[in-house]
Amino acid sequence: MTPKVISIRPFIGSKNFETSRSFYRDLGFEENELGPGFSVFHFHHLSFYLQDYYAEEWVGNTMVFMEVENTEEFWAYLQSLNLTEKYPESKLVPPRTLPWGSECFVHDPAGVLWHFGAFNPE
Numbered sequence: 001m002t003p004k005v006i007s008i009r010p011f012i013g014s015k016n017f018e019t020s021r022s023f024y025r026d027l028g029f030e031e032n033e034l035g036p037g038f039s040v041f042h043f044h045h046l047s048f049y050l051q052d053y054y055a056e057e058w059v060g061n062t063m064v065f066m067e068v069e070n071t072e073e074f075w076a077y078l079q080s081l082n083l084t085e086k087y088p089e090s091k092l093v094p095p096r097t098l099p100w101g102s103e104c105f106v107h108d109p110a111g112v113l114w115h116f117g118a119f120n121p122e
Helices: 017-027 071-080
Strands: 011-013 030-035 038-043 046-051 063-067 091-098 101-107 113-119
Touching: 017 030, 017 038, 017 046, 071 091, 071 101, 071 113
Parallel strands: 011 046, 063 113
Antiparallel strands: 030 038, 038 046, 091 101, 101 113
16 A cells, blocks of 8 residues: 655755745745744645755755746746846746746745746647
8 A cells, every 4th residue: 555645845945034935925935934944835735844044055956846837827927026126136047948848947045946847748
């Protein structure tokens, strides 16, 4: 018998916890504070933990892939948020098409790289 799995939640560090909290709320995540310097963020049924901890080598090499239904629509949503104006440390990279599908990128204020992508229909 295979056990039932409920979710997978990565832990993400932050250079400035308050800035990162604000960034992810602006990105559309809902925050639940779990304790000092520790929150869980939800976007529909997806979640991750944000912690008030920064190790440059770890945070600078953290990548998260979030599958979206339509990369172009999600890109338009990202652009509407004016994230780079509010968070100059952040960076948005436009969609690109690859053999498997398409993706766009967001670097959060601490340097975490988010991939937002859609796979080609099978």
